[in-house]
Amino acid sequence: MPDPGLPDRTFTLIMRGLIERGSAPHYAELARALGLSVAEGRQALLDVMQAYPIGWLHPDTDYIASFPPLNSLPTQYRISVRGEQRWFAQCGFEATSATWLFPGATVHVEAPCLDCGEPIVVEMRDGRLVTVDPPGIVGHLNWGFGPSRGRPPYL
Amino acid sequence: MNLFRSEEHARRWPQFNPASEAQRGFIPLPDLAAFFGTESRRHMLDADYLSTWYPKRGAERRAVLERLGRGDIPFWMGTPSPA
Numbered sequence: 001m002p003d004p005g006l007p008d009r010t011f012t013l014i015m016r017g018l019i020e021r022g023s024a025p026h027y028a029e030l031a032r033a034l035g036l037s038v039a040e041g042r043q044a045l046l047d048v049m050q051a052y053p054i055g056w057l058h059p060d061t062d063y064i065a066s067f068p069p070l071n072s073l074p075t076q077y078r079i080s081v082r083g084e085q086r087w088f089a090q091c092g093f094e095a096t097s098a099t100w101l102f103p104g105a106t107v108h109v110e111a112p113c114l115d116c117g118e119p120i121v122v123e124m125r126d127g128r129l130v131t132v133d134p135p136g137i138v139g140h141l142n143w144g145f146g147p148s149r150g151r152p153p154y155l
Numbered sequence: 156m157n158l159f160r161s162e163e164h165a166r167r168w169p170q171f172n173p174a175s176e177a178q179r180g181f182i183p184l185p186d187l188a189a190f191f192g193t194e195s196r197r198h199m200l201d202a203d204y205l206s207t208w209y210p211k212r213g214a215e216r217r218a219v220l221e222r223l224g225r226g227d228i229p230f231w232m233g234t235p236s237p238a
Contacts, residue, residue, distance in 0.1 A: 011205040051205060069191075069199075077158075092158035096184070097191040100199055114157055115164035122158070122184065127192045132184055136161040139187040141180040142172045144230030 007051055009034060010044045014067055019101055022086035024064035024072035055090075069094035069101065080108040093139055099124035106130060158184075178230035182223075190219050 013033050017025040025033075031041020042062060049057055049064075058065040058073065065073040068090040077089035081102050089095035095109045108131075109122045123131035159165040162181050172180070182190070193215035195208040217226065225231040 008203055008205045012200075012202055015199060015204075048205065052209065091156035093156040093187060093191055095158070096188045097196050097199075100192070100196050103200075111158060113160045113164050114170075115159060115167045118160060120158050120160055124188065127188065127197070129185060129188055134160050137158055137184050138162055138165065139182040139184065140157055140159055140162075140165045140175065141178070141182065141230055142157070142170065142175050144178065145233035 006034070006044055007048055010048045011052065014045075014048065014064065015070075015101070018067055018070045018072065018087070022088075024067055027062055066090050069097040076111045076114075078110050080110070081105050093141075095122065096124065096139075099127050175230065179225060179228055180230060186223050190216065190223070193219060 010030060013030055014024055017023075017029075027042040027045040028038050029041075030036075030045055031038045034041060034044060036044060045062065045064070049055060052067075055067040056065055057063060063072070065071065070079075071077075071088040071090045073088070075088045075090065077092060077095045078085050079087035079089055079095070079098055081087070082105060087098070089098055089109065092111065095111070098109070099107045101107075103126060106123055106125045109120075109124075111120050112118065113120055119133075120137055121131060121133040122129065122137065157165075157168075159168070165171060165181070175181075193212070195204075195211045195215055198204050198208040201208060217232070220226050220228075220231050
């Protein structure tokens with residue numbers, strides 16, 4: 001009999017695993033934590049990724065590459081909390097959402113500008129922008145969301 | 156979906172898509188933080204996020220885009236580009 005609470009529990013394990021370690025858990029680890037067989041753990045992962053399509057597995061694998069706002073696969077958007085750089089944001093836009101995963105903490109996002117390589121620094125605390133350096137930082141949507149993006153994996 | 160030091164820096168990026176100009180591809184950082192800081196985002200650590208909060212995300216995003224004057228722009232609304 002299907003367990004209606006399983007997707008939520010799986011999602012929470014993945015998100016909290018990413019927050020704790022900076023990388024996403026493997027489905028075998030999910031299985032153990034959920035009290036499932038390894039095969040059932042893999043299916044639980046696939047079900048969550050289907051229900052949360054803004055994240056994705058690395059092509060041709062069962063490895064979580066992206067689980068926004070964080071990425072298990074490194075990106076240029078490095079996130080530090082309390083002086084420790086352990087996380088990566090899925091993209092520059094999702095970087096502004098990582099603040100909600102670390103309540104009460106200052107979330108430091110640092111990335112090289114794709115034009116010049118000079119640093120971009122954004123700090124947020126509980127959703128508020130506290131540092132923007134340089135002050136003129138902008139977001140840019142190069143390809144549209146959804147079907148208008150054209151190349152789905154491309155950010 | 157990147158951050159740049161300024162619009163000029165983005166336009167110099169070799170992979171810059173010129174069509175993004177007409178689609179108002181640039182967004183000020185405070186607007187971006189609002190777009191990615193809707194109510195559902197504040198519940199990503201809740202035990203029922205996937206079943207209760209994630210489904211609200213689409214409507215919230217549309218509401219923010221409408222407020223930001225981007226409600227009729229295909230790039231932002233996730234609809235096929237007319238180009």
